[in-house]
Amino acid sequence: MDNALASTSFAVASERPESTTARPLVNAKSTPMNGKILSIEALTVSFDGFKAVDGLDMSIDENELRVVIGPNGAGKTTLLDMICGKTKPTSGSIRFRGTELGKLSDYQIVRLGVGRKFQTPSIYEDLTVAENLEISIPQVHGVWASIFFRRSKEVRERIGYVAEEIMLKDHLRMKSGKLSHGQKQWLEIGLLLMQDSDLMLLDEPVAGMSPREREETAELLKRIANGKSLVVIEHDMDFVRSIAKKVTVLHQGRLLSEGSVEEVQNDPRVIEVYLGH
Amino acid sequence: MNISAKQGERFAHAGLALLLLGLLPLALGPYWLNLVGKYLAFSFVAVGIVLAWGYCGILSLGQGVFFGFGGYAMAMFLKLEASAPELPDFMVWSSVEKLPFWWEPYSSLTVTIASIFLVPIPVAFIFAYAIFRKRVSGVYFAIVTIALSMTLVVLNIGQQGETGGANGITDFSTLLGFDIINDAGKVAIYWVEVVLLLTATTLAALLLHSRFGKLLIAVRDREDRVRFSGFDTAMIKAFIFTVSAVLSSVGGAMFALQAGLVTPSLIGAVTSVELVIYAAVGGRLSVVGAVIGALLVGFMKSYLSEHFPEIWLFFLGGMFIFVVWVLPNGLADLFRKILRVKA
Numbered sequence: 001m002d003n004a005l006a007s008t009s010f011a012v013a014s015e016r017p018e019s020t021t022a023r024p025l026v027n028a029k030s031t032p033m034n035g036k037i038l039s040i041e042a043l044t045v046s047f048d049g050f051k052a053v054d055g056l057d058m059s060i061d062e063n064e065l066r067v068v069i070g071p072n073g074a075g076k077t078t079l080l081d082m083i084c085g086k087t088k089p090t091s092g093s094i095r096f097r098g099t100e101l102g103k104l105s106d107y108q109i110v111r112l113g114v115g116r117k118f119q120t121p122s123i124y125e126d127l128t129v130a131e132n133l134e135i136s137i138p139q140v141h142g143v144w145a146s147i148f149f150r151r152s153k154e155v156r157e158r159i160g161y162v163a164e165e166i167m168l169k170d171h172l173r174m175k176s177g178k179l180s181h182g183q184k185q186w187l188e189i190g191l192l193l194m195q196d197s198d199l200m201l202l203d204e205p206v207a208g209m210s211p212r213e214r215e216e217t218a219e220l221l222k223r224i225a226n227g228k229s230l231v232v233i234e235h236d237m238d239f240v241r242s243i244a245k246k247v248t249v250l251h252q253g254r255l256l257s258e259g260s261v262e263e264v265q266n267d268p269r270v271i272e273v274y275l276g277h
Numbered sequence: 278m279n280i281s282a283k284q285g286e287r288f289a290h291a292g293l294a295l296l297l298l299g300l301l302p303l304a305l306g307p308y309w310l311n312l313v314g315k316y317l318a319f320s321f322v323a324v325g326i327v328l329a330w331g332y333c334g335i336l337s338l339g340q341g342v343f344f345g346f347g348g349y350a351m352a353m354f355l356k357l358e359a360s361a362p363e364l365p366d367f368m369v370w371s372s373v374e375k376l377p378f379w380w381e382p383y384s385s386l387t388v389t390i391a392s393i394f395l396v397p398i399p400v401a402f403i404f405a406y407a408i409f410r411k412r413v414s415g416v417y418f419a420i421v422t423i424a425l426s427m428t429l430v431v432l433n434i435g436q437q438g439e440t441g442g443a444n445g446i447t448d449f450s451t452l453l454g455f456d457i458i459n460d461a462g463k464v465a466i467y468w469v470e471v472v473l474l475l476t477a478t479t480l481a482a483l484l485l486h487s488r489f490g491k492l493l494i495a496v497r498d499r500e501d502r503v504r505f506s507g508f509d510t511a512m513i514k515a516f517i518f519t520v521s522a523v524l525s526s527v528g529g530a531m532f533a534l535q536a537g538l539v540t541p542s543l544i545g546a547v548t549s550v551e552l553v554i555y556a557a558v559g560g561r562l563s564v565v566g567a568v569i570g571a572l573l574v575g576f577m578k579s580y581l582s583e584h585f586p587e588i589w590l591f592f593l594g595g596m597f598i599f600v601v602w603v604l605p606n607g608l609a610d611l612f613r614k615i616l617r618v619k620a
Contacts, residue, residue: 084505086505106504106505107504107505107507107508107509107510110504110505110506110507111507115505116505118501118502118505122499122501122502123499123502124491124494124495124498124499124502125498126494126498127491127494127495131491134488134491135488135491135492135495135503135506136506138507140488141507141508141509143489143512143513143516146487146488146489146492147484147487147488147489148487149487149488149489188502191502191506195506195507
């Protein structure tokens with residue numbers, strides 16, 4: 001455990017300069033928050049009086065892999081929706097490396113370095129795997145830049161690297177609509193890797209996967225977490241155990257418990273509302 | 278014959294160039310060439326519809342607005358030339374005594390041509406960006422555009438003295454003194470049009486092959502995902518809508534030159550819907566198909582309305598239903614099947 005922590009902080013020091021060259025603007029704007037990449041305070045959203053998330057406080061460290069669990073309707077997906085700008089909070093604050101996200105539009109939040117994977121695989125089925133990845137390159141967001149875009153050697157290498165990482169190297173020229181369900185999930189994770197997001201929000205990444213695919217996904221997420229922060233929503237407790245160091249349990253929009261998998265599983269409140277069912 | 282999609286596309290573009298530059302001018306006399314030219318004027322719009330609707334999912338039922346703009350701009354210049362130094366006749370009939378200020382730029386051909394290309398850019402972009410930013414899309418966008426075209430028709434007809442009202446602008450026959458109604462004039466305009474059209478289809482194909490072309494498809498299929506990859510999708514959609522508006526405007530100008538008149542019906546909703554049908558018949562995912570669709574439907578319209586004046590619209594409607602039913606991706610699909618183009 002100590003060893004792991006030491007190596008992650010090591011990673012912080014060695015990985016930072018790289019991402020500074022990749023996106024200098026972002027790092028120039030942001031101010032460090034004591035090693036926290038995301039801090040959420042008193043976050044509340046209500047839909048017609050129903051509070052889906054209610055006064056939530058939580059924070060995510062740089063390079064942390066956090067799993068969020070909770071029964072249906074606990075507000076997990078809504079929480080991710082608010083972080084990435086899909087849903088606007090009613091009150092409270094979400095800060096990403098010191099930048100308040102509440103007032104930014106979704107694509108601006110993405111450009112700061114927050115990536116989102118949706119629950120059902122959300123990819124471009126009419127495009128090939130390589131084209132899917134190419135579209136997600138972070139530096140080129142303008143219309144003209146896209147028209148005159150040339151696939152440089154670096155871009156091809158980056159696509160190759162990410163495809164290897166998500167186990168789709170042999171499918172680069174295949175229309176992504178023909179991929180299996182699990183491969184589509186990986187491809188969407190690949191899109192976030194191309195985006196080079198520093199904080200990745202993954203909503204049930206192993207839903208609908210075979211046991212073998214789940215294992216491979218767990219390995220993939222652990223590899224990614226070395227140098228990035230991840231927030232993963234998951235139901236499958238075996239999967240949670242295989243990847244999580246720290247788990248946050250939500251219930252009815254509130255924070256119920258937080259800690260290691262064992263701590264959370266032994267927490268009587270958690271057992272009552274969730275695991276005991 | 279088994280060929281790849283890329284080869285199939287090159288084949289189609291080469292075939293179109295051969296047809297327009299070689300076969301038709303050789304086979305047809307000036308009268309028919311002029312008719313073909315009129316149909317081709319609509320194909321500019323159809324190419325724009327393929328880009329915006331086929332590839333980016335933006336269904337506009339108001340393309341007639343820009344088609345009408347180009348047509349009126351060109352007709353205003355021709356009318357001023359025809360009536361100089363007097364005021365255009367319809368103004369005199371409505372007791373307009375001074376040329377309206379917005380007519381004045383159209384006494385210059387350079388300004389007229391520039392405005393045909395340039396005016397639609399800010400108009401279409403601002404209109405579309407404002408709407409797409411509000412996340413209005415799909416059917417709702419189509420309704421807004423159809424409302425826009427209907428409003429402009431009413432506005433146009435109401436200003437009898439300044440726009441020619443319901444009669445439109447007619448009675449012009451020279452361009453800078455050059456006769457555009459005689460045979461040599463008709464043939465010359467046909468060549469100008471074909472060169473412009475082939476430039477447009479080539480540029481459209483290049484655009485679709487760029488990364489931006491892939492982005493269009495991505496926006497059409499998963500706009501959310503594109504936004505969450507850091508793109509301002511409203512900007513992408515407004516851009517392609519603007520491209521289609523400029524194409525429509527150029528088509529409208531070519532129409533005015535060859536038809537010898539413009540009327541408010543060009544701006545109207547019926548024209549706009551017909552234009553979408555052209556693209557659908559040809560194939561909404563095929564630039565070349567759109568041109569062929571416009572040619573074919575245009576020809577059928579002329580032929581059927583001459584021979585079956587009472588019931589020709591039923592034939593046209595029937596053809597549209599047939600194509601959508603049997604070939605959802607239009608006639609281009611038929612060719613793909615015949616040539617066994619791999620998807």
